[in-house]
Amino acid sequence: MVESGSKHTARTEAPSLIRRAGYLLVLGCSSRKRQVKGRVPALELYDGVNFRVVRAFLNQHGWPPGLCIKILSAKYGLIEATDQVEHYDQRLDQATAYNINSKVMESFANFGEAASVFVNLGKDYLPAIKGIEHLFDKKRIVHAVGGIGRKMAQMKQWLNSLPSKTATLPGVGSGRHYLYFFPDWDDYVTEPFLHETENESGLEKTKQYAHEVFGADATPYDGMLVSLAQLYTGKGALSRLKADTVKKTDLRKAMKIPERLLLFGDCGAFSYASKDKPPFTPEEAASLYHRFGFDVGASVDHIPLAEIVIKNDKGELVRQVLTKSKRRCRMQLTAQNAEAFLATCKRHRYKFVPVGVIQGLNTESYVHYVHEYLDMGYQHIALGGLVPKPDSEILAICSAVRQAIQNRTRIEKENVWLHLFGILRPMIQPSFRLLGVSSFDSASYLRKAWLRSDQNYLAADGSRWYSSIRVPLSSSKRLKEAAKEKNISEERLSEMEMRCLLALNNFDGSHKAHLEVMESVNNYGPLLQRRGEDNHFFEKYNQLLNDRPWEKCHCEVCRNLGIDIVVFRGAGRNKRRGFHNTWVLYNKILRGH
Numbered sequence: 364m365v366e367s368g369s370k371h372t373a374r375t376e377a378p379s380l381i382r383r384a385g386y387l388l389v390l391g392c393s394s395r396k397r398q399v400k401g402r403v404p405a406l407e408l409y410d411g412v413n414f415r416v417v418r419a420f421l422n423q424h425g426w427p428p429g430l431c432i433k434i435l436s437a438k439y440g441l442i443e444a445t446d447q448v449e450h451y452d453q454r455l456d457q458a459t460a461y462n463i464n465s466k467v468m469e470s471f472a473n474f475g476e477a478a479s480v481f482v483n484l485g486k487d488y489l490p491a492i493k494g495i496e497h498l499f500d501k502k503r504i505v506h507a508v509g510g511i512g513r514k515m516a517q518m519k520q521w522l523n524s525l526p527s528k529t530a531t532l533p534g535v536g537s538g539r540h541y542l543y544f545f546p547d548w549d550d551y552v553t554e555p556f557l558h559e560t561e562n563e564s565g566l567e568k569t570k571q572y573a574h575e576v577f578g579a580d581a582t583p584y585d586g587m588l589v590s591l592a593q594l595y596t597g598k599g600a601l602s603r604l605k606a607d608t609v610k611k612t613d614l615r616k617a618m619k620i621p622e623r624l625l626l627f628g629d630c631g632a633f634s635y636a637s638k639d640k641p642p643f644t645p646e647e648a649a650s651l652y653h654r655f656g657f658d659v660g661a662s663v664d665h666i667p668l669a670e671i672v673i674k675n676d677k678g679e680l681v682r683q684v685l686t687k688s689k690r691r692c693r694m695q696l697t698a699q700n701a702e703a704f705l706a707t708c709k710r711h712r713y714k715f716v717p718v719g720v721i722q723g724l725n726t727e728s729y730v731h732y733v734h735e736y737l738d739m740g741y742q743h744i745a746l747g748g749l750v751p752k753p754d755s756e757i758l759a760i761c762s763a764v765r766q767a768i769q770n771r772t773r774i775e776k777e778n779v780w781l782h783l784f785g786i787l788r789p790m791i792q793p794s795f796r797l798l799g800v801s802s803f804d805s806a807s808y809l810r811k812a813w814l815r816s817d818q819n820y821l822a823a824d825g826s827r828w829y830s831s832i833r834v835p836l837s838s839s840k841r842l843k844e845a846a847k848e849k850n851i852s853e854e855r856l857s858e859m860e861m862r863c864l865l866a867l868n869n870f871d872g873s874h875k876a877h878l879e880v881m882e883s884v885n886n887y888g889p890l891l892q893r894r895g896e897d898n899h900f901f902e903k904y905n906q907l908l909n910d911r912p913w914e915k916c917h918c919e920v921c922r923n924l925g926i927d928i929v930v931f932r933g934a935g936r937n938k939r940r941g942f943h944n945t946w947v948l949y950n951k952i953l954r955g956h
């Protein structure tokens with residue numbers, strides 16, 4: 364199973380612990396299982412009532428420090444709740460339970476003295492733990508008794524009696540958190556929104572970030588992630604401030620960030636992934652976070668990518684493979700930087716919360732560095748470099764990291780804050796929450812508004828994606844060229860464009876209006892089609908006009924824009940559609956309101 368037998372497991376399984384520490388929950392596998400694809404954490408596979416209770420508890424309260432959940436499985440023997448397993452159909456009978464007894468005892472012996480052990484097993488499973496009272500202090504073992512309902516209630520009570528604190532962030536309280544940070548790359552819109560048919564003369568226009576458009580109370584994120592990379596890329600609010608003379612409140616002021624939102628700084632490691640070294644030393648990064656008034660600051664990492672893109676002597680972009688040793692050097696540099704970063708934060712008594720960013724090559728190396736960072740004294744850690752990895756690998760890494768953290772926090776009063784950089788994976792997002800991830804950031808729902816060809820608008824209930832209706836700007840170079848090729852004059856081109864905009868503006872759901880939109884848009888939009896591309900939008904536009912999903916959304920931008928929110932055209936509409944997607948993500952998918 365994941366990490367079993369590795370030196371880290373050996374190091375943290377508790378023979379070295381003299382104190383009674385950690386909480387052990389022993390559960391039997393349930394025949395009722397979820398229909399899962401591939402390997403998932405065991406905790407997610409079983410669907411018996413006990414597992415539902417444990418999952419609900421973890422989702423609501425997070426992982427108590429030092430809680431280890433072990434499951435007796437008919438197929439796998441004694442496994443950790445975080446081990447990756449596949450669906451199977453096998454029941455544990457008494458004979459098998461007898462057979463695995465010695466292995467189970469060995470695993471319990473390796474656990475060391477526990478502060479409390481809770482056993483919730485059916486009678487067929489009991490032979491597997493025969494002799495448990497010789498390994499743990501009898502007074503500290505609680506056996507669930509009675510029918511399944513009573514047993515479940517006792518387990519709930521036991522779980523509720525465990526310490527449940529996790530290291531926190533400024534102003535967010537000490538409860539369970541699953542915070543969403545919105546990365547900033549100058550994603551603002553010009554307010555008010557003006558339709559092409561409206562007269563804009565004399566109107567005062569302002570640039571507004573999503574938190575200004577929605578207002579402080581309805582902002583669909585808990586904080587903003589601002590990258591120090593803005594300082595040299597020339598994009599973003601940081602690039603417009605002077606680090607030497609800046610006041611601590613200037614960045615918040617410039618971005619009009621409401622008090623309740625956290626300001627999280629990172630180094631933007633993907634922006635310098637092709638360079639040999641990060642552009643900042645840990646001391647410089649810490650000093651910048653301090654001067655710009657960040658609440659949270661990430662250490663300086665360097666992604667150990669398998670391949671980078673660099674400029675050759677002729678100035679052409681070419682791919683370059685990074686050797687294993689170079690990749691390892693980047694991981695080590697990341698860890699050295701983390702250590703120096705924490706030291707400098709302590710030395711200068713900076714007020715922001717330091718977050719140690721871990722880079723790894725595989726599950727083992729991420730776990731290795733979790734131990735190192737906790738040794739350094741970090742209470743907040745983040746996993747970087749996950750973005751190019753497939754869901755299954757990310758899930759395996761997060762599960763193993765959780766297991767490592769649980770082993771390590773057996774003597775702690777507080778658990779560790781865990782952040783995932785750049786990760787939003789709809790299919791496994793609930794698993795992240797279950798695995799005790801405290802926060803993440805991603806701009807993918809914002810960017811889907813204009814980057815994906817047929818998934819641009821998220822339904823108000825988060826259940827499906829819609830395409831958007833393409834009405835490109837007639838003034839764009841590409842469209843002008845496409846029109847010229849088809850002998851369409853510029854004047855005719857802008858007439859065609861205006862016909863689309865008017866048809867959309869006049870759309871009232873009637874059959875006639877529907878046809879007019881379809882006809883005008885299908886005459887005009889496909890001019891820009893890439894070669895070999897069918898007009899596959901026809902069906903999708905029909906669906907949009909039939910469903911009218913914007914009418915079902917109560918977010919500020921949909922209420923203001925109406926049908927224009929599903930029109931693919933320029934930043935005014937596209938970014939607002941991204942704001943809407945972010946709003947649905949936050950309110951419906953993450954919070955389930």
Ligand SMILES: [Zn+2]
Binds near residue numbers: 916918
């Ligand atoms: Zn909306």
